[in-house]
Amino acid sequence: MRRFSWFNTVSLTLGFAFLYLPMVLLVFYSFNESRLVTVWAGFSTKWYGELLRDQAFLDAAWVTVKVAVFSSTLATVLGTMAAYVLVRAGRFHGRTLFSGMIYAPLVMPEVITGLALLLLFIGINLDRGVFTIVLAHTTFAMCYVSVVVSSRLTTFDKSLEEAALDLGCSPFEAFRLVTLPIIAPAVISGWLLAFTLSLDDLVIASFTTGPSATTLPIKIFSAVRLGVSPQINALSTIMIAIVTVGVITASILSKRAAVAQRRDEQAAIRAE
Amino acid sequence: MAQTVFAPWTDPDQKPIIEFRNVTKSFGDFTAIHDLSLNIYEREFFALLGPSGCGKTTMMRMLAGFETATSGDIYLSGKDIGHVPPNQRPVNMMFQSYALFPHLSVWDNIAFGLRRESKDKAFIGDRVEEMLRLTRLTKFAKRKPHQISGGQRQRVALARSLAKAPKLLLLDEPLGALDRKLREQTQFELMDIQEKTGTTFVIVTHDQEEAMTVASRIAVMDEGNLVQVATPAEIYEAPNSVYVADFIGDVNIIEGRATQPGTKTGIAWAEGQPPILATPAKSVEAGQSVHFAIRPEKVTIDVERPDRPNTFRGKVIDIAYLGNISTYHVELAGGQMIKAQMVNARRLANRHITWEDEVWVGFTDTAGVVLEE
Numbered sequence: 001m002r003r004f005s006w007f008n009t010v011s012l013t014l015g016f017a018f019l020y021l022p023m024v025l026l027v028f029y030s031f032n033e034s035r036l037v038t039v040w041a042g043f044s045t046k047w048y049g050e051l052l053r054d055q056a057f058l059d060a061a062w063v064t065v066k067v068a069v070f071s072s073t074l075a076t077v078l079g080t081m082a083a084y085v086l087v088r089a090g091r092f093h094g095r096t097l098f099s100g101m102i103y104a105p106l107v108m109p110e111v112i113t114g115l116a117l118l119l120l121f122i123g124i125n126l127d128r129g130v131f132t133i134v135l136a137h138t139t140f141a142m143c144y145v146s147v148v149v150s151s152r153l154t155t156f157d158k159s160l161e162e163a164a165l166d167l168g169c170s171p172f173e174a175f176r177l178v179t180l181p182i183i184a185p186a187v188i189s190g191w192l193l194a195f196t197l198s199l200d201d202l203v204i205a206s207f208t209t210g211p212s213a214t215t216l217p218i219k220i221f222s223a224v225r226l227g228v229s230p231q232i233n234a235l236s237t238i239m240i241a242i243v244t245v246g247v248i249t250a251s252i253l254s255k256r257a258a259v260a261q262r263r264d265e266q267a268a269i270r271a272e
Numbered sequence: 273m274a275q276t277v278f279a280p281w282t283d284p285d286q287k288p289i290i291e292f293r294n295v296t297k298s299f300g301d302f303t304a305i306h307d308l309s310l311n312i313y314e315r316e317f318f319a320l321l322g323p324s325g326c327g328k329t330t331m332m333r334m335l336a337g338f339e340t341a342t343s344g345d346i347y348l349s350g351k352d353i354g355h356v357p358p359n360q361r362p363v364n365m366m367f368q369s370y371a372l373f374p375h376l377s378v379w380d381n382i383a384f385g386l387r388r389e390s391k392d393k394a395f396i397g398d399r400v401e402e403m404l405r406l407t408r409l410t411k412f413a414k415r416k417p418h419q420i421s422g423g424q425r426q427r428v429a430l431a432r433s434l435a436k437a438p439k440l441l442l443l444d445e446p447l448g449a450l451d452r453k454l455r456e457q458t459q460f461e462l463m464d465i466q467e468k469t470g471t472t473f474v475i476v477t478h479d480q481e482e483a484m485t486v487a488s489r490i491a492v493m494d495e496g497n498l499v500q501v502a503t504p505a506e507i508y509e510a511p512n513s514v515y516v517a518d519f520i521g522d523v524n525i526i527e528g529r530a531t532q533p534g535t536k537t538g539i540a541w542a543e544g545q546p547p548i549l550a551t552p553a554k555s556v557e558a559g560q561s562v563h564f565a566i567r568p569e570k571v572t573i574d575v576e577r578p579d580r581p582n583t584f585r586g587k588v589i590d591i592a593y594l595g596n597i598s599t600y601h602v603e604l605a606g607g608q609m610i611k612a613q614m615v616n617a618r619r620l621a622n623r624h625i626t627w628e629d630e631v632w633v634g635f636t637d638t639a640g641v642v643l644e645e
Contacts, residue, residue, distance in 0.1 A: 163371035167385030
């Protein structure tokens with residue numbers, strides 16, 4: 001292997017330090033014995049235990065998971081439908097306007113999205129709680145899903161759908177039996193993206209929640225305003241661990257699938 | 273007299289399976305098909321031939337139901353199918369890209385269409401096995417499309433489109449992705465399968481050799497029009513226009529003027545040269561401007577002046593040795609180039625004609641075609 005020059009070494013160290021030092025500190029202090037976050041008093045896992053006994057945190061975690069599962073599922077359905085129509089409909093009048101409008105929420109400040117939704121919910125007199133957060137998260141997550149799915153659909157061979165129609169499928173059957181199974185990986189990663197977005201959203205959730213529903217980010221934020229507790233560190237460490245394991249698993253799975261595919265294709269070429 | 277020749281298009285009592293009646297298809301300002309009428313008969317192997325953009329694929333997509341004609345009607349077995357959606361037509365298509373479903377095995381790909389008709393399992397099983405045998409794919413039934421070779425994929429696509437026993441099978445450039453050897457072999461397999469199943473095949477291709485090999489009749493298309501519809505032999509030996517003569521095979525085209533009226537004429541083609549003696553199919557006017565088209569294999573090349581109705585002096589400019597044949601490019605008086613083809617019947621024979629040689633080219637008075645244009 002080539003050796004790095006001193007310049008490369010420095011840039012590498014600086015870059016990674018910038019990205020990971022805050023997280024390393026957070027994880028490190030989650031194992032602190034002391035109640036004071038920045039004073040090291042020896043190794044302990046007691047904050048993890050305390051976290052599990054704190055009913056308020058557990059409730060918030062449950063609400064968060066519920067919201068994330070429902071909103072990401074709803075967003076995936078709507079986002080996939082939107083992507084399908086935009087990619088398949090071809091050139092119709094006002095197509096650019098439509099696709100622009102679907103992607104606009106991506107760059108819209110969250111505060112504005114949150115405020116607009118809040119005004120709507122007040123306007124139609126909807127009690128705020130888990131249901132309104134689910135609606136709000138669906139609204140902003142579906143454009144992410146639609147971006148992911150439409151980029152897959154643009155490379156999708158349209159003749160596969162035509163073949164399905166030709167062999168006797170109704171248009172809906174063609175979508176269900178052919179298109180959907182083939183674009184499933186993109187739909188699943190769209191779902192995962194929506195799930196993660198919902199999991200860590202603070203701004204929109206705070207606007208659209210009511211007294212009955214507190215999500216984990218809201219809980220952490222309000223707890224931190226009274227001072228950082230080692231419990232929060234422990235909670236954050238758990239979340240980092242979950243995300244890390246998830247990402248590594250997903251990348252290993254996709255890499256294995258790619259390797260298997262290449263092996264099969266080479267076997268097919270040799271058989272020729 | 274027992275009729276052994278398959279030619280339903282010559283029998284006025286035969287009902288065509290497909291009828292295009294004054295069909296026009298436009299995409300916005302662009303007209304892909306101009307007021308076109310065409311009959312295709314049962315059990316035919318019909319080829320739509322033309323360069324890309326000539327409208328042949330549009331014709332096929334209208335038969336499959338993916339496009340609707342802007343005006344005019346299309347009949348299948350006497351029924352207007354203009355607005356029948358593709359999933360309700362007794363027509364199946366083999367796609368250029370094969371369009372095999374990548375998430376399904378070979379077996380499930382072939383069974384796909386049968387399952388849509390919700391037939392019973394035993395029937396589907398039997399039919400799929402039959403198709404696998406017909407296309408020699410039994411060994412690969414469990415594989416996914418990306419686990420088999422290009423030639424095998426092509427056979428899966430064929431088996432899948434034949435499984436529902438369609439009245440009409442459409443093949444869109446079916447052999448385009450195969451290499452030459454495999455393509456030739458597959459052409460014969462296609463003809464064999466067409467004969468065994470008795471299905472009417474319509475093939476779209478830009479490869480004239482392929483069309484000549486497989487088809488009972490060929491429709492040569494250009495810019496949304498049918499230029500000539502005829503058997504491969506007629507298309508080759510009696511093209512009706514310079515376009516067809518030039519598109520199919522190799523040809524010499526010489527411009528000139530008819531010297532006598534009628535069906536036996538001379539064609540004046542260069543100052544101070546004897547006219548070309550030719551026999552037009554339709555009688556011509558004296559002085560009419562015509563094109564004389566002659567295939568290179570009908571032109572002979574000799575050192576001594578041969579005893580033929582047409583002989584001209586020329587100089588060998590180029591020789592293309594192709595193994596089985598050699599093509600000589602000969603420059604005649606006045607700079608007119610003519611290609612002559614000779615079969616290399618003898619192995620490594622001492623070729624007595626070479627570059628820069630003065631030679632005689634010759635052909636009979638019926639060897640060429642006189643085209644008015």
